[in-house]
Amino acid sequence: MCRGMIGKKIGMTGLFAPDGRYVPVTVIQTGPCVVTQVKTETTDGYNALQLGFGEKKAARVNKPLTGHFAKSGDKKFWILREFNVENPAEYQVGQAITVDLFKIGDRVDVMGTTKGRGFAGVMKRHGFSGGRKTHGSHCVRIPGSIGTSAWPSRVTKGKKMPGRYGFAAQTKKNVEIVDIRPDENILLLKGTIPGSKAGWVKINKIKAKAKK
Numbered sequence: 220m221c222r223g224m225i226g227k228k229i230g231m232t233g234l235f236a237p238d239g240r241y242v243p244v245t246v247i248q249t250g251p252c253v254v255t256q257v258k259t260e261t262t263d264g265y266n267a268l269q270l271g272f273g274e275k276k277a278a279r280v281n282k283p284l285t286g287h288f289a290k291s292g293d294k295k296f297w298i299l300r301e302f303n304v305e306n307p308a309e310y311q312v313g314q315a316i317t318v319d320l321f322k323i324g325d326r327v328d329v330m331g332t333t334k335g336r337g338f339a340g341v342m343k344r345h346g347f348s349g350g351r352k353t354h355g356s357h358c359v360r361i362p363g364s365i366g367t368s369a370w371p372s373r374v375t376k377g378k379k380m381p382g383r384y385g386f387a388a389q390t391k392k393n394v395e396i397v398d399i400r401p402d403e404n405i406l407l408l409k410g411t412i413p414g415s416k417a418g419w420v421k422i423n424k425i426k427a428k429a430k431k
Contacts, residue, residue: 220309221316223302223423224252225272226406228331228414234397234407244397244407247329247420251315251404255291255299257307266307270316271296273419298419318404321424325396330421331414335386344384389413393425 226249233243256269271288275295280288288295291313304310321327341347341362350358362381365374391413398407406422414420 221268221270221302221304221320223327223421224249224316224318224320225270225298225300226250226420226422227273228412228416228418228420229405230416231411242397242409243411244409245412247406247408247412247422249318249321249404249406249422251317253291253294253296254310254312254314254316255288255296257310257312258301259307266304267301268304268307268310268316269299269301271299273297300421302423318399318401318406321396321399321406321422323396323399326393326425327396327408328390328392328423328425329394329408329412330388330390330423331412331418333385333387333389333413334415336384338382339384340381341379344381345379347379 226247229246229248231243231245233241236242250272252270252272254268255271258265258267258269260266271291271294273296275297277285277295280295285295336343340360342349342360347362349360350356350363352359362379365378365380367373367375391411394412395409396406397409399405400407412420
């Protein structure tokens, strides 16, 4: 069985649980995803499905990808992702994977790309407290000394410095599926999910742990 799907973050809202609790949820448009390639141990060294999601205009697709997508049908896709599968023989190129793959109460890992914040200083990027603001100090938001004296006379690797903040892959684990809307291809996931609105996400089902 395929272990996951590709989705698109729509935004956030909330639901009232049967016991009256207000539950914040993230709305994810999930599928239908189309199988664009079936990979097997014989041909590729591992078993997996390559799924495509997000229909794209043909004019925006280059020739190599046009030929690749032609094997699975007439549609072109914005994003391709691979998902492990135990028995690839159960699937064929062009097959659609729908939100029926999931059930309410399932737990999933969701990987997205965090919001890009641009170039940021150490206070915003790393949470530095900053320097004092009194007695004529001019070192309020700067990182301060970064040297290592006479030895080794260089900046240590991994030093927290100003730089690009955000726009990095991030995975939120063990997220509960609160509700499913099959007619709209919608998943409602409990809590927040990394990324901005209209951002692509990869959803992987968590294998159920065996009870002791």
